[in-house]
Amino acid sequence: MPIEPWACDMKINPAYYFLAPAVVGLTVFKLIPISVAIVGSFYGTSLMGESVFRGIDNYRSILSDPDLLSSLGITLLFNLIANPLQVVLSLAVALLVFRPGPLIGLFRSVLFLPVTLSLVLTALIWNLLFDPFLGPVNAILEAVGIGRQGFFKDETQALGSMVWLATWRGVGYWMLFMLAGLYAIPESLHEAARIDGASWWQRFCHVTLPLMRRPIAFVLVAATAINMLFFAPVYIITAGGPNGATDFVMFRIYQTAFNYIDLGRALAMSTIMLLVVLIVALVELRLLRSED
Amino acid sequence: MQARRKPGTASFFRYALLSLLAMVMIAPIGWIAISSLRPPEEIFLHSPQLSWRTFVPEKIIWSNYEMLLASDFPQAVLNTAFVAFVTVVLGILICSAAGFAFAVFDFPFKNALFVVVIITFIMPFESIVVPLYIMVRGLNWNDTYFALIMPEVASGFIIFLFRQFFVKVSRELFEAARVDGASWWRIYWDVALPLSWPTVVAGALMMFIHQWDAFFWPLVAATSQDLTMVQVAIARYQQFEQADFGRLFAAMTVASLLAILPFMALQRYYIRTIIDSGFK
Amino acid sequence: MGKLTALRRFGGWLVLGAAATFMLSVVPASAGTKLDIVWMGWAEEMVKPLMDWFEQENPDIKLNYQRIPYNELLSSLEVRLGARTPEPDIYSADASLTASYAARGHLMDLTPHFKDDLARFDEAALQAASYRGKVFAGPFATSTQLMYVNVDLFKAAGVELPGTGIEDRWTWEQVLGAAKKIAKPQENIWGILLEQSDRPYQLLPLMQSRGAKVVSDDGLVSTGYIDGDKFVEATQFYGDLFGVHKVSPPGLFDLNLVQEVFHTGRAAMMVGGTWNLDRLNAGASFKWIAVPHPYFEGGTPVTSTGSWQIGINPRSKNPEAALKFMRFFMRDDVQVKWFNLRPYPPVLKANWSNLSDRLTGQPWKIAKYELQNTAVPRPPIPGFREYEEILKLAFRDIQQGAPVKERLTRAAREIDRELAKYK
Numbered sequence: 001m002p003i004e005p006w007a008c009d010m011k012i013n014p015a016y017y018f019l020a021p022a023v024v025g026l027t028v029f030k031l032i033p034i035s036v037a038i039v040g041s042f043y044g045t046s047l048m049g050e051s052v053f054r055g056i057d058n059y060r061s062i063l064s065d066p067d068l069l070s071s072l073g074i075t076l077l078f079n080l081i082a083n084p085l086q087v088v089l090s091l092a093v094a095l096l097v098f099r100p101g102p103l104i105g106l107f108r109s110v111l112f113l114p115v116t117l118s119l120v121l122t123a124l125i126w127n128l129l130f131d132p133f134l135g136p137v138n139a140i141l142e143a144v145g146i147g148r149q150g151f152f153k154d155e156t157q158a159l160g161s162m163v164w165l166a167t168w169r170g171v172g173y174w175m176l177f178m179l180a181g182l183y184a185i186p187e188s189l190h191e192a193a194r195i196d197g198a199s200w201w202q203r204f205c206h207v208t209l210p211l212m213r214r215p216i217a218f219v220l221v222a223a224t225a226i227n228m229l230f231f232a233p234v235y236i237i238t239a240g241g242p243n244g245a246t247d248f249v250m251f252r253i254y255q256t257a258f259n260y261i262d263l264g265r266a267l268a269m270s271t272i273m274l275l276v277v278l279i280v281a282l283v284e285l286r287l288l289r290s291e292d
Numbered sequence: 293m294q295a296r297r298k299p300g301t302a303s304f305f306r307y308a309l310l311s312l313l314a315m316v317m318i319a320p321i322g323w324i325a326i327s328s329l330r331p332p333e334e335i336f337l338h339s340p341q342l343s344w345r346t347f348v349p350e351k352i353i354w355s356n357y358e359m360l361l362a363s364d365f366p367q368a369v370l371n372t373a374f375v376a377f378v379t380v381v382l383g384i385l386i387c388s389a390a391g392f393a394f395a396v397f398d399f400p401f402k403n404a405l406f407v408v409v410i411i412t413f414i415m416p417f418e419s420i421v422v423p424l425y426i427m428v429r430g431l432n433w434n435d436t437y438f439a440l441i442m443p444e445v446a447s448g449f450i451i452f453l454f455r456q457f458f459v460k461v462s463r464e465l466f467e468a469a470r471v472d473g474a475s476w477w478r479i480y481w482d483v484a485l486p487l488s489w490p491t492v493v494a495g496a497l498m499m500f501i502h503q504w505d506a507f508f509w510p511l512v513a514a515t516s517q518d519l520t521m522v523q524v525a526i527a528r529y530q531q532f533e534q535a536d537f538g539r540l541f542a543a544m545t546v547a548s549l550l551a552i553l554p555f556m557a558l559q560r561y562y563i564r565t566i567i568d569s570g571f572k
Numbered sequence: 573m574g575k576l577t578a579l580r581r582f583g584g585w586l587v588l589g590a591a592a593t594f595m596l597s598v599v600p601a602s603a604g605t606k607l608d609i610v611w612m613g614w615a616e617e618m619v620k621p622l623m624d625w626f627e628q629e630n631p632d633i634k635l636n637y638q639r640i641p642y643n644e645l646l647s648s649l650e651v652r653l654g655a656r657t658p659e660p661d662i663y664s665a666d667a668s669l670t671a672s673y674a675a676r677g678h679l680m681d682l683t684p685h686f687k688d689d690l691a692r693f694d695e696a697a698l699q700a701a702s703y704r705g706k707v708f709a710g711p712f713a714t715s716t717q718l719m720y721v722n723v724d725l726f727k728a729a730g731v732e733l734p735g736t737g738i739e740d741r742w743t744w745e746q747v748l749g750a751a752k753k754i755a756k757p758q759e760n761i762w763g764i765l766l767e768q769s770d771r772p773y774q775l776l777p778l779m780q781s782r783g784a785k786v787v788s789d790d791g792l793v794s795t796g797y798i799d800g801d802k803f804v805e806a807t808q809f810y811g812d813l814f815g816v817h818k819v820s821p822p823g824l825f826d827l828n829l830v831q832e833v834f835h836t837g838r839a840a841m842m843v844g845g846t847w848n849l850d851r852l853n854a855g856a857s858f859k860w861i862a863v864p865h866p867y868f869e870g871g872t873p874v875t876s877t878g879s880w881q882i883g884i885n886p887r888s889k890n891p892e893a894a895l896k897f898m899r900f901f902m903r904d905d906v907q908v909k910w911f912n913l914r915p916y917p918p919v920l921k922a923n924w925s926n927l928s929d930r931l932t933g934q935p936w937k938i939a940k941y942e943l944q945n946t947a948v949p950r951p952p953i954p955g956f957r958e959y960e961e962i963l964k965l966a967f968r969d970i971q972q973g974a975p976v977k978e979r980l981t982r983a984a985r986e987i988d989r990e991l992a993k994y995k
Contacts, residue, residue: 014476015397019405022390025446030412032427033420040423047954047994048677049656096310101303109556110314113321116551118505118523121544124530125320133760133821134832136323136339136346143342153823153972172317176497180457180490183564218456222449225414236643239965242823242972254418258647259961260990261672263422263654270419277414278407333857336832340760363616426655434659435636511648515608515638515660528613532642533847535828536615 034274041267058268068269071249072276074159075228078248079280082163082170082230083223087216089167090174095204097175098182112172119169123233126165127152152237158245165233170226174219181215182208217288221281228277249273321548328356328541335537356542364517365543368525369550375440375521376503380496383445388492390446391454392480396466406455412448417508425512439513440521444503450495457491458484493558504551522547605893609637610652610663612645612880618913625909626900633893646957653678653885661888662897665709667700667878668773668950668960671791675954675994679708680884685895686710689902697919700878700949709881710902713916715845716942717767717774717875718935719747719866720852723859725761725840729754734863736934738941741864741873744778744809747841751819754840763819765834766810767844770825770967772960773950774843775810777874780948781867782806791953792991795984798963804977806868811970822971846917846939862935865942877947879916917943958990 041058043051062068097108114122129137130151138148151161185208193203231250234240240247249269257266327335330349338345393399394406424443425434433439465487469479485492507523514521526547529540611619616639623635638660640648649663653673665673673679683706690698690707697711719734719742726733731750734742751763768774776786784802787794797803814822824830827844834842835851837858842848843865852860867873882901884894900906904922911918911927917939918924924931924940931940950956966983970976 013397013399015393015399018389018393018397018476018480021386022446022451023405025386025442026409026412026448028427029424029443029446030415030420030448031408033423034411034415036423037415037419044993047675049654093313096306096313101306105556105559107310107314108559109552110317112555113317113548113552115501115555116504116548117321117544118507120505120507120523121526121547125324125544127826128829129320129323131824131829133824133838134336134340134829136342139340139342139346150823155972168316168320173498173501176494177453179562180494183490183562184457184488187564214456218453221410221452225410225449228414229416231416231418239825239968241965241968243969243974250416250418253416254647255961257418258650260958261650261676262990262993267419270416274411274415278411281410281414282407332851333835333855336829337836340838421651422654425651426657429655429657508644508648511638511640511644512651515610516636517638527641527644528616528639530613530641530643531615531828532613533827533845534850535831537828 037267038271040264041271042264044262044264054264058265059272062265062268062272067247068249068252070244071247071252074245074247075230075249078159078162078230079224079227082166082227083220085163086167086170086174086223086227087220089171090219091178091212091216093171094175094178094182095208098179108175111175114169115172117169119232120236122165122169123236126161126168126233127237130161152246153242155242155245158238158242162230162233162238162246166227166230170223174223177215177219177222178212181212184215185211213288217285220284220288224281224284225277228273228280321545324541325545328538328545329353330538332536332538335541353538356538357546359539360542360546363525364520365522365525365546367518368520368522369547371519372504372506372522375437375506376500378437379441379444379503380499382441383447383450383499384492384496386446387450387495388454388458388485388488389480390451391456392458392484394451394455395458396476396484409448409451413452421509421512424509428513434513435516435519436514437519440503440506440510440519443509444499444506447499447502450499453495453498454488454491457488489561489563493561497555497558500554501551504547604632604634605890606634606636607661607890607893607897608659609635609897610645610649610660611637611639612664613639613641614914621913622901622906622910625906626897629900630893630896633896635897656887658885658887658889661885661890661894663883663885664712665881665883667697667709667711667714667881668956670701670708670881670883671703671952671954672957673883674703674706674708677886678883680886680888680891680894682707682710682884682898685898692902692920692922694919694921694943696877696943696947696949700952701881703952703954709883710898711919712882712901712907712910713879713914714877714919714943715879716877716917716939716947717777717843717845717865718848718862718938718942719864720834720842720844720848721861721863722834722837722840723861724837725754725858726750729840731840733861736861736863736938738864738938742866743869744781744866745869747866748809748813748817748819751813751840752817755817755819757818757821760838762821762833762839763817763841764813765820765824765830765839765842765844767830767842767848768827769820769830769971770964772963772967773876773878775967776950777865777876777948778810778868779803779806780874781871783871787951787953787959791951791955792988792995794959794987794991795981797984798987799977799980799984804980807967807970807980808976809868810967811973811976814971815973822973823968825968846915846935849935850915862938864938865946873946874948875942875946876950877943878949953991954994955987955991959987962986962990 042054044054046052093111097104129135132138132148132150132153142148150157152158189207190203193207229250230248231254234246234248234251235254238246240251253266253269256262256269326347326349329352331351331353334350428434428439465483466479469483505523506521510521510524526543529536529543619639623637627635652660686707693711694714697714701707701709701711721734723733731753734740747764755761755763766774779786779802782802782805784800784806785797787797813820821833831848833839865873865875882898884898888894904920904926907918907920907923908926918927953959962983966979969979
């Protein structure tokens with residue numbers, strides 16, 4: 001065995017070697033811009049582009065704005081529905097295509113197909129499909145007697161339609177990680193349980209599920225990160241409407257930064273959002289912590 | 293390893309359920325694909341009233357695809373494939389190493405650093421795009437492949453992914469290898485990674501899709517025609533004032549079918565690695 | 573295991589290969605002047621011929637132009653201009669945003685360079701390119717709105733058609749009367765469509781035709797204007813088209829989809845841009861005519877206008893080359909070619925005669941009249957972007973049943989909060 005000096009010299013923790021490249025990358029391309037953004041949230045921009053210190057004025061005006069609080073409520077409600085739904089469905093789908101069988105490879109690919117469309121294109125497609133006046137989905141609903149629905153144009157259905165859209169694309173995506181998790185469970189454990197006469201459900205609850213905690217935690221946290229910042233479909237389809245039904249925080253941040261040209265205020269909203277998402281993610285990780 | 297289940301009702305339900313799901317997943321893209329073959333005046337002619345014409349074009353035209361081939365679309369596909377490939381290779385190496393460190397070692401401020409990793413992927417991109425652009429420009433990288441690749445190589449998501457999945461690989465395994473005198477580098481490369489093929493595949497596909505979907509950042513940072521990325525090329529078929537849905541749909545169809553290729557190629561590495569590698 | 577090890581070895585080579593390719597892929601700096609251009613996302617075949625022509629005439633200047641789709645054009649310009657870098661040298665500036673860009677120092681003052689040219693431009697287009705008496709952009713295209721009529725649907729319902737002459741201009745009340753007779757919402761047949769049904773660009777002329785003033789003279793106050801009586805009345809009329817009379821499909825905001833409803837023969841009338849002529853001339857499945865934009869009874873005819881301009885970044889490191897580009901694109905012959913690539917109504921007075929063989933027929937006759945007599949540019953206020961976006965969301969909600977006065981009052985409050993920064 002060749003001697004690899006840095007591995008034997010224990011003065012420096014080997015962790016640092018493994019971490020170094022990623023830490024450099026994250027610092028330069030993420031942490032520095034994020035720090036700039038957070039500092040920027042205490043500033044406003046004058047018309048000619050000079051920064052003007054505003055202290056906590058941005059935060060004060062945001063937190064006293066009832067509209068933003070209602071946006072936050074809508075965003076959280078969306079996450080409360082979409083995240084568990086996506087976790088459960090992606091795990092269920094992964095279980096369906098986990099064991100080999102005829103055509104399973106094909107089915108997996110088909111389930112992955114929606115992922116090949118960006119969220120922007122997914123929004124474009126479902127906007128057309130669900131259109132009340134031109135869309136084929138309503139043609140089908142009418143033909144089978146259910147009748148035409150408003151979907152994104154209906155105040156009561158818009159948020160649900162967004163959940164549908166996100167989940168349609170999300171299931172195949174999260175399936176990737178659920179599958180990876182399932183394959184890491186040693187078959188011997190299943191064998192042992194089977195010999196003990198455990199039913200499929202018992203094996204799922206006592207073997208699969210406990211060992212899937214970490215993958216599930218990953219999917220839940222990652223889905224939270226993505227769905228808390230859910231934005232493109234809102235921008236493309238509803239612009240926060242009808243009557244505020246899909247007024248997500250991210251849409252507000254985008255509007256404030258690029259259309260209302262008030263970057264400082266937008267950055268303050270982002271910083272608040274960052275804290276909210278971080279807290280939710282850490283709670284989720286804590287809840288799903290495994291014993292090992 | 294044979295599944296010892298009887299090929300009876302369970303199997304029937306499994307395939308029935310899968311077929312239903314497949315329908316839901318494929319139908320929207322199928323509608324786009326069919327519409328891309330219709331002449332422009334026909335695309336929305338039959339969609340609002342159900343008839344067999346809703347699904348079968350009156351007249352099939354290929355001109356949308358011919359135009360696609362003659363445009364900058366193939367170049368955009370190649371650009372994106374290159375950018376995605378390099379990002380995936382570098383990214384998986386760097387992020388899996390970091391994930392390995394989180395999973396295996398103890399070091400000061402480990403939990404704090406992990407929180408920092410989480411922070412890197414929950415800040416809205418729209419909020420950091422201006423400083424990022426100024427920095428990339430300062431490095432003189434604007435309008436190069438560097439601008440498209442480098443910011444995406446170190447990904448908090450992928451580090452988090454590997455941290456979650458490496459931990460599952462038994463520590464005894466690592467310790468056994470250490471006793472045998474293997475360096476940590478060797479353990480990472482010869483033990484941890486091979487035991488994690490499904491994770492590597494999932495992470496690689498996640499990074500690939502991330503770059504395949506890249507849209508706003510390329511618009512800002514890589515402006516020259518030679519660097520056009522695929523989503524930008526597709527979006528250009530969305531013509532304000534005068535739509536050209538046929539061309540747009542053709543581009544979407546092709547992009548979707550191309551992006552499934554990496555998945556089809558890599559999915560056979562979804563295998564049970566614990567047994568596969570002889571460790572138990 | 574064997575296969576996996578092999579794959580990993582292969583992986584090592586891939587890394588090396590990728591790294592090597594990566595190093596080679598760095599674009600070398602090129603000699604000569606290079607202009608970095610952000611261009612509206614028109615189709616490549618409408619853009620490339622003009623750019624090629626310029627490069628041919630100016631071999632020492634290379635053009636690096638980027639076409640950006642409309643939905644992302646404004647936001648990506650915000651990022652790049654907001655970074656206050658020398659690039660882009662030149663960009664497509666939306667005519668409604670001249671004041672916004674100029675007030676924030678994103679447009680070069682062209683007044684000294686345009687001296688003799690000013691008389692060549694269409695008045696409304698020049699007005700849209702100016703801010704506080706100075707010209708900040710080169711007009712490149714303008715727009716006007718016509719009302720397209722599906723003759724077949726009118727005949728089938730036995731409704732008398734509007735005349736195509738200027739003097740035959742219908743009132744909105746006449747439009748509503750005809751629309752009510754033709755529309756069958758249950759069968760997905762509609763009376764009247766507004767092409768950009770949520771955008772102030774298309775809707776402000778309704779309020780203005782009613783006599784409403786849409787913002788204060790200093791451009792800093794909207795309260796008392798957009799929630800004033802006349803504005804509210806006109807908006808109520810607009811909202812009732814969707815909710816009360818059901819002659820227009822509510823919630824259809826995507827202008828491309830509105831066009832589809834009309835072009836597939838599902839609507840009797842559509843108020844829309846001249847770009848619809850292309851598709852109608854190329855072959856419509858129904859008989860159609862184009863008539864003048866409607867106005868309110870007792871009011872004055874007002875039409876929307878404005879479109880695209882070319883702006884120069886004042887921080888550009890190549891102002892000479894950028895001005896060359898500007899002068900080239902303001903030439904008669906270049907804009908004639910541009911018209912042949914994409915027929916926006918001309919902004920150069922001379923081109924109405926230069927293009928007389930193309931600008932024939934009643935629709936263009938109406939278009940010319942509107943541009944010279946009834947066109948009112950969007951208010952030249954620095955906060956138009958904010959004004960437009962907030963008002964757009966209000967129009968959307970009103971289409972879908974929100975109470976008009978209340979919603980407009982809220983919008984006015986929000987707009988005024990954003991306009992405060994221009995004080």
